[in-house]
Amino acid sequence: MSDAQEALARAVREHAGRLAAALVNLLGDFSAAEDLVQDAVETALRRWPEEGVPERPDAWLFTVARRRGLDVLRREATYRAKLAQLTWPVLPEPDDRLRLVFTCCHPALPREAQVALTLRVVCGLTTAQIAAAFVVPETTVAQRITRAKRKIADAGIPYRIPRGEELPSRVHEVLTVIYLLFNEGYLATAGEQAHRRDLVDDAEWLAALLHGLMxxxxxxxxxxxxxxxxxxxxxxxxxxxxxxxxxxxxxxxxxxxxxxxxxxxxxxxxxxxxxxxxxxxxxxxxxxxxxxxxxxxxxxxxxxxxxxxxLLLLAPSAVTRLHRAIAVRHAQGPGVAMAELDQLGDALDRYGLFHATRAEFLRELGRQDEAQEADRRALEQTENPAQQALLEERLTWA
Amino acid sequence: MRLIPDRLVGEEVRHVKYVLMFIETEQFEKDLAAMGADERDRAIAKVGRWLAEHQGRITNRGAKLQPAHTATTVRLDRAAEPLVTDGPYVEGKEVISGFLEVDVADLDEAIAMVRSWPGCPVVEIRPVEG
The missing domain is CATH 1.20.58 (Methane Monooxygenase Hydroxylase; Chain G, domain 1)
Incomplete structure (x- = not known):
C-alpha cells in the first residue's frame, strides 16, 4: 500500500466510527446512520486521492453524510429535522464507539456478520474492501450486512454497553471478533495487493480502541x-x-x-x-x-x-494441548511429549498438524514405521502445501 | 424503531414483546424420567421460582404444552387435500414444550432472563411482530 493510501485509510478509520456513533445517537436508527457513513466513506475514497485528505476529515465526512441524509431521508420528516439542526461538531461525548462495537459484535448475530459490520461501521471499510479482504463476492458481504442490520432493528438488539453479569461474555465476543480479524490478516499470504486494506492494521487498531475505552x-x-x-x-x-x-x-x-x-x-x-x-x-x-x-x-x-x-485451565482445548505437547517435547524430550499426544488421538484424528507432530516425535523415538504411517495421515488431512506451511508456522509459535 | 440510545429516551418507554419457546431434548426427557419424586419436585419448584421472579415481565400469554406424542400436523402446501399427520411439524430430537410471551426493553433483557431459566435445555427467543 502506498503512503497516500495508508494516510487515507488511517483518516477514514479514525473518523468513520465516531461519525457513525454520533449519527446513531442523533437518529436513533443504526441502519440509517450506517448507510450515511458508508456513503460518506465511499465519497471520500473517490475524492480524497485526487483532492488530498482534507484538513478536517471528520468535518468533511460529517458534511457529506449530513447532506446525503437530508437528500435520501426526504420522507423521514423527523430524521430530516434532526439532521437539519445539526452543526459541527456533534460529539459531546468523549468517545461513543464502544456502544457501536458491542452492537456490531452482538452474539445474536452470526459471526461473519459481526466481522463485516465491525469492519464497516467501526473501522469504516467499504463493502468492496471487506469482500476483497475475505475473498468473497461483494454481494455476499452486502447481503450479510443488510441481514444483520435488519436483525438489529427487528429483534431489538440494543445499542448500549452491556451491564453486570452480561459484560464478561460480551467482551469475550468482541475480543473473538478482533482476534479472528487479526488471524485472517496475519495468516493471509504475503502477496502484494495494493487496494487491499490490511486487516492486521484494523485488528490492532480495534484492539487499541477497546483497550483505551475499557x-x-x-x-x-x-x-x-x-x-x-x-x-x-x-x-x-x-x-x-x-x-x-x-x-x-x-x-x-x-x-x-x-x-x-x-x-x-x-x-x-x-x-x-x-x-x-x-x-x-x-x-x-x-x-x-x-x-x-x-x-x-x-x-x-x-x-x-x-x-x-x-491456558488449558481457563480454556480447555485439544489443539492447545497439542501445542503444549510440542513445548513439552522441547522441555522434557519426545518420550514424555509422545505420551501426551497419545491422549489426543480421538479429538484430533482429522487434524493434519496432529499427525505431522506425531510423525516428528515418533521419528525422534526411532519408531520409523509408525512415523511413516503418521506422515501419510498428515498428508491425507491437508489439502494444500501452502496451508500446511501456515499450520506449521502456527505450530511453532504457539 | 427500537434502537434508541438510553441517553435520549428513558428505558421505561421502550418495550418489545418476545415469545420464548422452550425446547426439550430427548436427553432432558430421559433425565426427567430418571429423577426421583423429590428431585422432580425440586426441579419444578425451581421453575416456579423463576416464573415468580420474572412475573412482572411475563404477559398472560403462554402455556406449557402436552408432550410431542399428542401433536398433529396439517400440511397445506400441497396441490391436493391438506395432509393430516401424526406428530410435530419436524421430526427430531428437539421439540417445543411450551412458550411464554415477555415484555422487556430489548433483546439483551430477554437473553438475561433466559440465562437463568432452570428448565429445559434450549430456548428460542423471537420478537413478536408489530
Missing part, C-alpha cells in the same frame, strides 16, 4: 499485546520468495525489538494491575517467551509449558 478489562490489554508481539516480527516471517519462514529459522535480527519490549511492558502492566490472567494475556505471554529469546535454542520452554497449563 482500561479495566485486562483481556483487551492482553489481546493488544498479543497482536503487537506477532506484528513485531513480521519482517522475518517471509523469505525473498514470499514463503513462510518457521520460527526456529527466522533471522531474529529482523525483529522489531523496540516494539517487542513495548508490547511486553504493556502485557506486564496489564497482568500486574489486574491479577486476572485470561486466555489472551496467557497467549501473549507465550508469544513473549518466543519474542524475548535471543536464539531458538534459548527459548524458555519450561515457562511456556506452565503458561499452557494455565
Amino acid at each position: 482500561p479495566d478489562e485486562p483481556e483487551a490489554g492482553g489481546l493488544l499485546a498479543l497482536i503487537r508481539l506477532h506484528r513485531a516480527r513480521t519482517a522475518a516471517r517471509f523469505d525473498a520468495d514470499g514463503r513462510i519462514v518457521l520460527l526456529a529459522d527466522q533471522d531474529r535480527a529482523l525483529w522489531n525489538h523496540g516494539a517487542i519490549a513495548d508490547a511486553v511492558r504493556l502485557l506486564t502492566r496489564t497482568a500486574q494491575r489486574h491479577l486476572s490472567p485470561g486466555p489472551y494475556q496467557l497467549q501473549a505471554a507465550i508469544v513473549a517467551c518466543h519474542a524475548e529469546a535471543p536464539r531458538w535454542e534459548e527459548t524458555d520452554w519450561e515457562q511456556i509449558v506452565i503458561l499452557y497449563d494455565m
Whole structure:
C-alpha cells in the first residue's frame, strides 16, 4: 500500500466510527446512520486521492453524510429535522464507539456478520474492501450486512454497553471478533495487493480502541499485546520468495525489538494491575517467551509449558494441548511429549498438524514405521502445501 | 424503531414483546424420567421460582404444552387435500414444550432472563411482530 493510501485509510478509520456513533445517537436508527457513513466513506475514497485528505476529515465526512441524509431521508420528516439542526461538531461525548462495537459484535448475530459490520461501521471499510479482504463476492458481504442490520432493528438488539453479569461474555465476543480479524490478516499470504486494506492494521487498531475505552478489562490489554508481539516480527516471517519462514529459522535480527519490549511492558502492566490472567494475556505471554529469546535454542520452554497449563485451565482445548505437547517435547524430550499426544488421538484424528507432530516425535523415538504411517495421515488431512506451511508456522509459535 | 440510545429516551418507554419457546431434548426427557419424586419436585419448584421472579415481565400469554406424542400436523402446501399427520411439524430430537410471551426493553433483557431459566435445555427467543 502506498503512503497516500495508508494516510487515507488511517483518516477514514479514525473518523468513520465516531461519525457513525454520533449519527446513531442523533437518529436513533443504526441502519440509517450506517448507510450515511458508508456513503460518506465511499465519497471520500473517490475524492480524497485526487483532492488530498482534507484538513478536517471528520468535518468533511460529517458534511457529506449530513447532506446525503437530508437528500435520501426526504420522507423521514423527523430524521430530516434532526439532521437539519445539526452543526459541527456533534460529539459531546468523549468517545461513543464502544456502544457501536458491542452492537456490531452482538452474539445474536452470526459471526461473519459481526466481522463485516465491525469492519464497516467501526473501522469504516467499504463493502468492496471487506469482500476483497475475505475473498468473497461483494454481494455476499452486502447481503450479510443488510441481514444483520435488519436483525438489529427487528429483534431489538440494543445499542448500549452491556451491564453486570452480561459484560464478561460480551467482551469475550468482541475480543473473538478482533482476534479472528487479526488471524485472517496475519495468516493471509504475503502477496502484494495494493487496494487491499490490511486487516492486521484494523485488528490492532480495534484492539487499541477497546483497550483505551475499557482500561479495566485486562483481556483487551492482553489481546493488544498479543497482536503487537506477532506484528513485531513480521519482517522475518517471509523469505525473498514470499514463503513462510518457521520460527526456529527466522533471522531474529529482523525483529522489531523496540516494539517487542513495548508490547511486553504493556502485557506486564496489564497482568500486574489486574491479577486476572485470561486466555489472551496467557497467549501473549507465550508469544513473549518466543519474542524475548535471543536464539531458538534459548527459548524458555519450561515457562511456556506452565503458561499452557494455565491456558488449558481457563480454556480447555485439544489443539492447545497439542501445542503444549510440542513445548513439552522441547522441555522434557519426545518420550514424555509422545505420551501426551497419545491422549489426543480421538479429538484430533482429522487434524493434519496432529499427525505431522506425531510423525516428528515418533521419528525422534526411532519408531520409523509408525512415523511413516503418521506422515501419510498428515498428508491425507491437508489439502494444500501452502496451508500446511501456515499450520506449521502456527505450530511453532504457539 | 427500537434502537434508541438510553441517553435520549428513558428505558421505561421502550418495550418489545418476545415469545420464548422452550425446547426439550430427548436427553432432558430421559433425565426427567430418571429423577426421583423429590428431585422432580425440586426441579419444578425451581421453575416456579423463576416464573415468580420474572412475573412482572411475563404477559398472560403462554402455556406449557402436552408432550410431542399428542401433536398433529396439517400440511397445506400441497396441490391436493391438506395432509393430516401424526406428530410435530419436524421430526427430531428437539421439540417445543411450551412458550411464554415477555415484555422487556430489548433483546439483551430477554437473553438475561433466559440465562437463568432452570428448565429445559434450549430456548428460542423471537420478537413478536408489530
